[in-house]
Amino acid sequence: MRKSYLNNNIKLEEFDALTKITAEMSKYLYPYIRKILQSKEDPEKNTVIWNDFKKRFKELVNERFNINSMRVKKLLNQTENDEILIRSLLTLSFCTSNKGYQKLKKFLFDF
Amino acid sequence: MIQNSLIFNQSSVSLEIIGLPDYSNNENNDQISIISNWKLTIINKPLIEGKIEHLGPIMEAFYIYSNLLINNESPSYESKLIDIHSDNLHFHNLVLKSSKPHSKPLIIKIGNSLLSDIVNCFDQLNESSKVGIKKSDIFINTPKKIKFSLKTNYQLSNFFLPPLISICSLILFSSTLLYFYDPVEYKENKELINSKSIFNNQ
Numbered sequence: 001m002r003k004s005y006l007n008n009n010i011k012l013e014e015f016d017a018l019t020k021i022t023a024e025m026s027k028y029l030y031p032y033i034r035k036i037l038q039s040k041e042d043p044e045k046n047t048v049i050w051n052d053f054k055k056r057f058k059e060l061v062n063e064r065f066n067i068n069s070m071r072v073k074k075l076l077n078q079t080e081n082d083e084i085l086i087r088s089l090l091t092l093s094f095c096t097s098n099k100g101y102q103k104l105k106k107f108l109f110d111f
Numbered sequence: 112m113i114q115n116s117l118i119f120n121q122s123s124v125s126l127e128i129i130g131l132p133d134y135s136n137n138e139n140n141d142q143i144s145i146i147s148n149w150k151l152t153i154i155n156k157p158l159i160e161g162k163i164e165h166l167g168p169i170m171e172a173f174y175i176y177s178n179l180l181i182n183n184e185s186p187s188y189e190s191k192l193i194d195i196h197s198d199n200l201h202f203h204n205l206v207l208k209s210s211k212p213h214s215k216p217l218i219i220k221i222g223n224s225l226l227s228d229i230v231n232c233f234d235q236l237n238e239s240s241k242v243g244i245k246k247s248d249i250f251i252n253t254p255k256k257i258k259f260s261l262k263t264n265y266q267l268s269n270f271f272l273p274p275l276i277s278i279c280s281l282i283l284f285s286s287t288l289l290y291f292y293d294p295v296e297y298k299e300n301k302e303l304i305n306s307k308s309i310f311n312n313q
Contacts, residue, residue: 034122041222086223087200090226096231
């Protein structure tokens with residue numbers, strides 16, 4: 001999915017390390033993640049946060065991902081990506097505890 | 112006797128655990144091993160409280176539901192004590208059933224933000240060393256099936272792929288050589304060699 005000509009499979013240690021970094025980042029960013037989720041719950045009151053988040057997400061995907069891939073196109077699709085984004089934000093928000101990386105690992109395996 | 116109280120906070124939710132330390136186990140004064148009561152306070156929602164026997168099933172319900180929410184199209188959890196259903200991807204209905212007869216169940220509607228706050232409060236309780244409670248291990252253990260598949264995929268591919276690729280490439284390479292092989296020409300050459308050897312022997 002990424003813009004890369006190398007198709008290396010991730011090693012188990014690298015996967016573990018990435019999971020730990022993501023869980024630590026989600027702990028740090030929990031207040032923001034919560035705000036984004038909350039703004040989607042009541043779109044009439046406050047859509048600015050959700051729209052800003054979505055705009056930045058799209059920019060980053062366009063910048064770093066291979067946009068010719070079908071899976072990436074699905075991520076950029078206006079009608080389909082809301083669900084993917086909410087599920088991803090929820091996954092991160094559930095993994096903010098000290099053992100969050102173990103939870104995140106389990107979520108990723110089940111995905 | 113004055114009871115200990117521990118509060119776990121996360122944004123709009125707080126979980127209070129009230130109880131006593133187990134002195135027969137030589138525990139410190141600030142420990143809680145004998146839980147007498149717990150309260151889950153959600154801002155702008157009715158108070159949820161119960162006894163120790165209710166806490167475990169409610170925590171488990173939230174953990175299982177949060178897992179279903181991420182992996183399932185229409186998540187739903189039902190038990191004797193609590194039902195959780197999703198209205199849509201943003202809102203969830205909690206139905207808390209009272210153990211007392213003739214009392215109506217309490218219905219609370221919560222959004223994703225409150226749901227994640229509640230799960231985080233339960234996580235804090237699970238990880239707290241001050242509360243002696245049977246720890247919920249729903250998320251701690253990776254299923255054995257997954258462990259196996261991860262390890263074996265990595266090892267099996269490393270072990271079997273190189274010889275398999277080499278055998279396939281050998282077959283492909285040798286099959287291309289068949290195009291250059293002409294049986295008639297080979298037969299003529301062989302006859303010529305044979306006749307030469309006979310001539311030499313004579």
